[in-house]
Amino acid sequence: MIKKTTVDLGNRSYEILIGENILDDAGSHIRGLLNRARTLIVTDENVAQHQLFRLEASLAAEKISFETIILPAGERTKSIGHLETLLEAMLKTNLERDDMIIALGGGVIGDLVGFAASIYLRGIGFIQVPTTLLAQVDSSVGGKTGVNSPQGKNLIGSFHQPRLVIIDITTLETLDPRHIVSGYAEIVKYGLINDPKFFEWLEKNGSNLISGSKETRLNLRSEAILKSCEAKSAIVAKDEKETGARALLNLGHTFGHALEAENGYDEGLLHGEAVAMGIILAFQLSERMAICPPGDLHRVQNHFEQTSVPLLSSFSFTLERLLQHMTKDKKMADGKLTFVIASGIGKSYLSRDVDMKDVKAVLELGLKG
Ligand code: GLY
DSSP: OOEEEEOOGGGGGGEEEEEGGGGGGHHHHHHHHHHSSSSEEEEEHHHHHIIHHHHHHHHHHTEEEEEEEESSSSSSSSSHHHHHHHHHHHHHHTTOTTTTEEEEEEEHHHHHHHHHHHGGGGGGGGEEEOHHHHHIITSSSSEEEEEETTTTTEEEEOOOOSSSEEEEEGGGGGGGGHHHHHHHHHHHHHHHHHHHHHHHHHHHHHEEEEEHHEEEEEEHHHHHHHHHHHHHHHHHOOOOOSSSGGGGGGTHHHHHHHOOOOOOOTTSSSSHHHHHHHHHHHHHHHHTTTTTTTHHHHHHHHHHHTOOOOOOSSSSSHHHHHHHTTOOOOOBBBOOOOEEEETTTTTTEEEEEOOHHHHHHHHHHHOOO
């Protein structure tokens, strides 16, 4: 059964389709959106091994001709260099203004392809087929696209909404457990922002969602992915360009980005792991500011501990370096950092009135362990 939700953006609205083995029918969902029966698939070497043949077969079944470009796997592919390679491939393929391209992969491929689509011939359509949990619940929805630069992550990019998101939960079966836990942090985030009932549901079902028996985990994942996509769609529909409410989706990210930057953006600390650690720090900060009850902080900490999120004290980071990274955050405005803090589970809000002394104190405690 296919679950559906819509990102409501007027004449740029699009559907998110979620299902088991839906990748094998992707062509039939895509066909009606194409102006002519041709497209370009962009993927990476890992996803090409496991999933590409399924998408290609589904396009062939619909008589959609396609070319495929396979890029190296990993964060380094989200670069100006690979953007150029991709744009040249698009030009060689003679893609026209009314054509669309397909991003098959995780957040790196989705962000890169979305950005290329936004600038090729001043903008063409693209379809997201996310294959990691993190991309399925966050990066494939909402139209943030871009590449990294030596100065930092996602500093060059655009808002460009996809025309369709196709989420096949069976693609998660080939992911290693750390990547599942990393994506799971972004799911927990939606409960903590504004949905305490969803957080309760995750407290009950989270461990089975991560590593339960096949039937159980597929059912729980599809439910949680739908819930996450609905939550994100509602926020994006209200504030597409992040002038307000969308910034709530950055819960844990001001801390998390600093941790990732200090770790050099390598596989030693995955984005979602950094976000989970950042969410704990955001709740510790809120508790220290006497805004969040200690009981809520403990529930958040316990929940992440059960998913084996790494501890801040297990990294040899220094307070000074982390603070330096935080003050380079692209969301800094007028010399002040915006934090997402919480007056409890499901009660997050934006604050520019956080005393850096409290930030230092929670980081110091976390680093000591
Ligand atoms: N990942 C946060 C956002 O899309 O706004």
